[in-house]
Amino acid sequence: MDKVVLVTGAGRGIGAAIARAAGKAGYRVVVNYGRSREAAEGVVRDIVSGGGEAIAVQGDVASESDVVRLFQTVDERYGRLDALVNNAGIIGAFGRVDAVTAQSIQELLAINVTGAFICAREAVRRMSTERGGRGGVIVNISSAATTLGAPNEFVPYAASKGAINTMTIGLAKEVGREGIRVIAVEPGLIATEIHESAPAGRLERLGPTVPIGRVAPPEEVAGPVLFLMSDAASYITGTVLRVAGGR
Numbered sequence: 001m002d003k004v005v006l007v008t009g010a011g012r013g014i015g016a017a018i019a020r021a022a023g024k025a026g027y028r029v030v031v032n033y034g035r036s037r038e039a040a041e042g043v044v045r046d047i048v049s050g051g052g053e054a055i056a057v058q059g060d061v062a063s064e065s066d067v068v069r070l071f072q073t074v075d076e077r078y079g080r081l082d083a084l085v086n087n088a089g090i091i092g093a094f095g096r097v098d099a100v101t102a103q104s105i106q107e108l109l110a111i112n113v114t115g116a117f118i119c120a121r122e123a124v125r126r127m128s129t130e131r132g133g134r135g136g137v138i139v140n141i142s143s144a145a146t147t148l149g150a151p152n153e154f155v156p157y158a159a160s161k162g163a164i165n166t167m168t169i170g171l172a173k174e175v176g177r178e179g180i181r182v183i184a185v186e187p188g189l190i191a192t193e194i195h196e197s198a199p200a201g202r203l204e205r206l207g208p209t210v211p212i213g214r215v216a217p218p219e220e221v222a223g224p225v226l227f228l229m230s231d232a233a234s235y236i237t238g239t240v241l242r243v244a245g246g247r
């Protein structure tokens with residue numbers, strides 16, 4: 001396979017699992033990272049040692065010029081882009097809405113929403129059959145928090161992911177005839193470092209409350225994402241897939 005996928009925030013957590021799974025499936029993988037260079041290079045090594053191809057590219061998704069440079073690097077290195085996984089995200093400050101600051105919300109939205117939009121823009125410019133592209137797939141990593149609301153904990157985060165779901169629906173309709181599918185995935189409780197901004201033990205406490213009885217490793221999100229990227233999902237677009245163990 002000569003397909004190329006770009007996964008944002010792929011040095012750690014869910015993004016790293018998606019990148020590794022994509023490498024195993026034969027994609028050439030662009031492992032974007034913001035700060036975690038060593039981790040991203042580790043993901044690249046894992047993919048390459050498994051017989052795949054990957055590169056690590058730094059870029060802060062909240063910086064438009066970084067995103068433009070990131071996609072230019074993909075052009076120069078591979079000359080094509082078949083899938084984008086908008087995975088990079090932060091959860092923001094833990095607490096109630098009556099304690100939020102404008103700055104913390106702006107930082108959250110810059111990464112989780114603006115970053116995803118600008119990455120999607122760059123992907124559409126390359127994938128759209130109206131612009132000479134081959135079509136492609138955009139998978140946006142949303143969250144089960146969109147419908148749970150994350151009260152007393154992360155309401156701004158939940159709202160940022162609500163924006164991602166709406167972007168998914170609108171963009172899918174916009175580019176459906178241009179060969180591009182756009183899908184959102186809503187993970188539930190996944191064991192990654194993102195939970196470190198919550199009080200210790202939250203994940204362990206909440207695990208048994210999930211209908212399926214446990215939190216999940218990132219690989220259980222990567223599987224559905226790889227399916228959605230594949231031709232087996234060729235009629236799936238503009239939809240939101242919950243991957244949350246029944247939450």
Ligand code: NAP
Nearest residue numbers: 009012013014033034035036060061088089143190192194
């Ligand atoms: P994580 O382990 O904290 O990883 C977050 C990733 O996002 C890191 O690779 C980080 O890269 C990257 N990132 C953050 N800010 C960035 C920026 N400005 N530019 C580029 N990359 C940036 O979290 P995770 O759980 O894997 O989260 C991945 C996605 O899944 C997020 O969108 C999150 O909202 C979503 N999600 C997670 C859960 C869960 O329970 N874990 C549930 C629902 C949804 P660097 O370290 O290189 O900066």
